[in-house]
Amino acid sequence: MNCSIPSSRRFVGVASLLTVILGASLRAAPTDPDSPVRLGSNENAFGYTPKAKEAMIAAIESGNYYNRNEVDEMVKIAAAKEGVQPDFIYPTAGSGPVLELTAAAFSKPGLNIVTTTPGYPQLTGSFAKWGGTIKYTPVNAKMGYDFAALAAAIDENTAIVYICNPNNPTGVLADPAELRKFIMMAPPHVLVFVDEAYLELADTGLLPNTVAPLVKLRKNLIVSRTFSKAYALAGLRAGYGIGNPETLAKLKKYDLGLAPSFLAAIAAQEAMKDQEYMELNRKRYAEVRNYTKKELDRMGLTYADPQGAFILFKSGMNSAEVQKKMLAENIMVTRPFGIQPGDESKYADWVRVSLGTKEEMQLFVSALEKTLGKN
Numbered sequence: 001m002n003c004s005i006p007s008s009r010r011f012v013g014v015a016s017l018l019t020v021i022l023g024a025s026l027r028a029a030p031t032d033p034d035s036p037v038r039l040g041s042n043e044n045a046f047g048y049t050p051k052a053k054e055a056m057i058a059a060i061e062s063g064n065y066y067n068r069n070e071v072d073e074m075v076k077i078a079a080a081k082e083g084v085q086p087d088f089i090y091p092t093a094g095s096g097p098v099l100e101l102t103a104a105a106f107s108k109p110g111l112n113i114v115t116t117t118p119g120y121p122q123l124t125g126s127f128a129k130w131g132g133t134i135k136y137t138p139v140n141a142k143m144g145y146d147f148a149a150l151a152a153a154i155d156e157n158t159a160i161v162y163i164c165n166p167n168n169p170t171g172v173l174a175d176p177a178e179l180r181k182f183i184m185m186a187p188p189h190v191l192v193f194v195d196e197a198y199l200e201l202a203d204t205g206l207l208p209n210t211v212a213p214l215v216k217l218r219k220n221l222i223v224s225r226t227f228s229k230a231y232a233l234a235g236l237r238a239g240y241g242i243g244n245p246e247t248l249a250k251l252k253k254y255d256l257g258l259a260p261s262f263l264a265a266i267a268a269q270e271a272m273k274d275q276e277y278m279e280l281n282r283k284r285y286a287e288v289r290n291y292t293k294k295e296l297d298r299m300g301l302t303y304a305d306p307q308g309a310f311i312l313f314k315s316g317m318n319s320a321e322v323q324k325k326m327l328a329e330n331i332m333v334t335r336p337f338g339i340q341p342g343d344e345s346k347y348a349d350w351v352r353v354s355l356g357t358k359e360e361m362q363l364f365v366s367a368l369e370k371t372l373g374k375n
Contacts, residue, residue, distance in 0.1 A: 030043075036327060036330045036331060036332045037330055037331050037332060037356065037360050037363055037364070038332050038354070038356070039331060039332055039333055039353050039354040039355075039356055039360065039361075039364055040332040040333050040334040040352075040353075040354055041234075041332075041334075041354060042168075042198075042228075042229060042308075042309040042310055042354045043228075043234050043354065044228075044229060044230070044231075044232035044234065044281065044309070045356040045357045045360060046232060046281050046284050046285075046357065047232050048231060048232035048233050048267065048271060048277075049231075049270060049271055049274040049277040049278075050277075051270040051273070051274050051277070052233070052266070052267040052268075052270040052271055052274075053267075054270075055266045055267065055269070055270045056263050056266055056267055059262070059263065059266055060263070062262070063262075063263070065262075066262070067262035067265075068262075070262040070265040070266050070269070071091050071259050071260060071262070071265045073265070073269055074091060074238070074240075074260065074265040074266075074268050074269050074272075075089045075091050075240070077269050077272050077273070078091070078225075078240055078268075078272065081272055082212050082213075082242055083212075083213060084212075084215065084216065084242065087245040087248075088215060088216075088242055088243060088244065088245060088248070089240050089241070089242060090240055090241040090242075090243065090248045090251060090252075091238075091239075091240045091259050091260060091265070092239050092240060092241065092258050092259065092260070093237035093238065093239070093258050093259065093260050093261070093264065094226050094227075094228055094234075094237045094238065094239040095195065095197055095224040095225060095226035095228075095239035095240070095241070096122060096226075096239070097239075097255075097258040098222070098224045098239065098240070098241035098251070099122045099123035099126065099193075099195065099224065100122070100123075100126050101251040101252075101254050101255060101258070102123060102160070102191070102193055102222060102241075102251060103123050103124075103126035103127040103129070103130055103132075104126070104130055104251075104254040105250040105251050105253065105254055106127070106159045106160050106191055106250070107126075107127040107128075107130035107131060107132035107159065107160075108130065108131050108132065109131035109132070110131075110132075110157060111131075111132045111133075111157050111158070111159040112132055112133045112134065112135045112155070112157050112158050112159065113127045113128075113132055113133075113134055113135065113158070113159060113160040113161070113162055114135045114137065114150055114153045114154055114158055114160070114161045114162070115134065115135070115136060115137070115161070115162040115163075115338070116136070116137055116138070116139055116145060116146075116150070116163070116167065116338075117136040117137070117138060117139070117338060117339050117340040117343060118139070118167075118169055118170065118336045118337060118338045118339045118347060119162070119164060119167060119168070119169075119338040120164045120167075120168040120169070120195065120337075120338055121337055121338040123160070123162050123193060123195070124162055124338065127159075127160065132159065135153050135158070136340035137149040137150050137152075137153050139167070139170060139172070142172060142304070142305065143167075143170040143172050143304040143305075143312070144167065144170070144172035144173070144174060144175075144305075145163065145165075145167065145172075145174045145178075145179070147174075147178050147179070147181075147182040150163075150182065151182065151185070151186070154186065154187060154190060156189075158187075158189075158190050159190070159191060160190065160191045160192075160193055161186060161190055161191070161192050161193070162193050162195070163179070163192070163193070163194050163195065164194075164195040164197065165179065165194060165195070165196055165199060165209070166198050166199065166202060166306075166307040166308040168195075168197070168198065168308065168310070169310065169312050169334075169336045169337060169338070169352045170304040170312050170336075171198075171304055171305065171306040171307055171308045171310055171311060171312055172304050172305050172306075172307065173202050173204075173209065173305070173307040174209075176208060176209045176211075179194075179211060180211055180214065183211055183214055183218060183221060184214065184217070184218060186220075188219075188220060189220070190220060191220045191221070191222065191247070192218070192220065192221050192222075193221075193222045193223075193224070194211050194221070194222070194223045194224070195223075195224050196209075196210060196211075196212075196223055196224065196225060197224070197225070197226045197228070197229055197308075198229055198230075198307070198308030198309055200229070200230035200231075200278060200282060201229065201230050201281075201282055201285045201307070201308055201309055202307040202308070203286060203307060205282065210223070211223060212242050215242050215243050215244060218244075219244045219246060219247055220244075220247060221243060221244070221247075222241050222242065222243040222247060222248075223241070223242040223243070224239065224240070224241050224242075225239055225240055225241075225242065226238075226239040227239055227264075227267070227268050227271055229308075229309055230278050230281055230282060230285075231268070231271040231272075231278055231281075232281065233264065233267050233268065233271060236260075236261075236263065236264040236267050236268075237260060237261070237264050238260040238264040238265065238267065238268040239260075285309065285355055287358070288355045288356070288357070288358055288361055289306055289311070289355060291358060291361060292311055292353070292355065292361050292364075292365070293306070293311070295361075295365045296311070296313055299368070299369065299372070299374045300374075301313050301314060301315065301316070302314040309354055309355055310352050310353060310354045310355060311352070311353055311355065312336060312350055312351070312352045313350065313351055313352075313353070314349055314350050315349050315350070315351045315368075315372060316349055316372065317349055317371070317372060318348055318349060319335040319336075319347075319348060319349055319350060319351050320335065322349075322351050322371060322372075323335065323351070325370075325371040326364075326367050326368070326371055329366075329367035329370065329371070330363075330367075331363060331364055331367045331368075333351050333352065333353045333354075333364075334351070334352050334353075334354075335347075335350070335351060335352065336350050336351075336352055
């Protein structure tokens with residue numbers, strides 16, 4: 001019996017698949033149909049390059065193969081982009097695994113990690129779970145990094161200094177000269193980890209601010225990148241760490257297979273090739289940031305200088321209450337995190353809102369006016 005599928009039926013099947021994939025992409029909506037306007041998770045509402053979508057569609061029928069060569073190709077392109085050899089690149093499913101593996105590799109009882117409060121807690125929290133302790137330093141008057149305070153907190157038991165630039169949740173960008181000086185002057189036994197998840201979205205862009213070139217000068221330095229933010233591939237999960245091969249080898253001992261899927265690797269390749277589209281996304285973010293800042297100014301609200309995918313502002317109302325009331329208006333926002341225990345009251349009325357499309361931010365402004373009684 002001939003079990004082959006007629007070409008006409010194969011065409012209909014592929015066409016239907018394309019319709020589903022393209023339709024879902026054009027809607028640019030989460031898979032949860034009841035989701036509120038998602039302004040709490042720093043997802044890129046503008047979407048990813050169409051070239052990535054086309055490449056994934058072309059490769060989707062190869063899903064029955066492991067296709068490890070796609071990750072290898074992603075590494076080669078990333079290495080060329082960063083100006084390093086491929087063995088300086090550690091590919092992972094988003095940048096989160098780089099943070100987790102670093103904590104596992106460098107933490108043990110008696111050691112500490114130095115960071116800023118408030119700050120992104122994934123690496124520091126995992127470091128504590130592995131038995132280490134967290135040493136917090138306050139942000140400066142502009143809610144950015146105080147490098148003198150960070151340096152003063154380092155001792156002989158410090159294993160890591162963690163810096164997220166721009167800082168999450170404050171959104172403030174570090175002075176590039178000060179950051180580079182801090183990295184090169186940190187004690188040799190200390191690993192400096194710089195998380196650049198949002199750096200492409202800064203007003204001045206990636207190149208003037210990145211510290212990735214320093215991995216060729218300092219062995220104890222890791223820089224992490226993600227494709228979730230500026231490149232808008234959050235659901236596909238792709239990212240990588242940049243570091244000296246000897247340093248990255250320490251992470252590999254704890255790796256349980258956290259590489260990107262072959263489709264994620266294909267999408268990441270196309271995203272890196274299409275820098276024009278990424279630059280378009282950066283401009284979109286800048287426009288929405290400026291609009292939202294003006295609206296917060298109009299309402300008389302204070303905020304930290306935003307250079308990422310979000311804005312941290314002082315609402316004047318308990319942030320948990322703001323979250324509750326905003327959710328009733330179908331808008332999701334969040335509170336600051338990574339706060340030193342005992343200092344929670346300092347940020348009790350601060351709220352972080354992710355930046356979405358102009359239409360989404362208009363809905364946010366309207367709901368916030370209602371929540372705070374500003375209208």
